[in-house]
Amino acid sequence: MTDRDNSIDAEVMDIMKRYPRLFRTGSSTKSRGPMHDGFLCDPGWYPLLDRLFGDIDAICREDDLTGIKVSQVKQKLGGLRVYVQGGNDRVNDRIRQAEAEAAATCEGCGGSSPGIRSIGGYVTNVCDPCLNKRKKELLDR
Template identity: 35%
Template sequence: MIARKATSGVACMELHVGPLFDRISHVNPELDHSLCARYPQIFSDRDAPKRLCAMGRGFEVGDGWYPLIDLLCRALQRETGCRGAPQVMACQVKEKLGSLRFRVRHASERQHAMITFAEAVSTRVCDVCGVAAWPGHATDATGAPRCRQHGDPGRIG
């Protein structure tokens, strides 16, 4: 439900997600901490208030995508350190429509290409365990890719 609220004479939008937000999967706390510790510049907004920054909600993906996100961040940070590319800052990391969404600020064209590639790869990786999953095989109700073990055998694509 969307409600309008006036603040200082300016109309603002507030989204009330209710119980839907409770069903969003998140990387377990140890993996969350590991990513933030390894890439503090990329995830500098991780502890920002949830109402101000989507990254404050954490990594809204399953544990199976941790290696993919780790590899992406390593490549993004190497691009900054070795090639002088801008320092990428993550705004949001989530699953949407069966693929990774890695939203950033301050990325070069090459860094955006890396992100696009990782998002495409995510559609073929089980978001629970990280093994191969195929689009149209067995997914969960949200469309996240799943392997044979974690998918719903009665659900196709």
């Protein structure tokens, strides 16, 4: 995963702004809550997350869910983790589908991934080219 500073990636901010019912974008960049840093994963998963949040937004409208909030999005032990407050079974099922899709998707570039790998003790889910790129970045440090 890339190093993060105190600002949210522009692409992440665009996704968050598309789904205001799920993200409290007015305070997300100022508060120190879990969403303060945006999505704690690399950009290969951003399109998958955009589709997920679009589907969750539609579920909220269909099921009249109010008060739903995405509390955290991150990569943990090579897998995607999405945590929400105020969802229902349909939302949880859709999150599980996205997490399964991410297991076969490179976190770095969004292509196919053979699965979870370890790079210098860091567990990630990347394809061969992204793995080689990350190894090189580690050696260059």
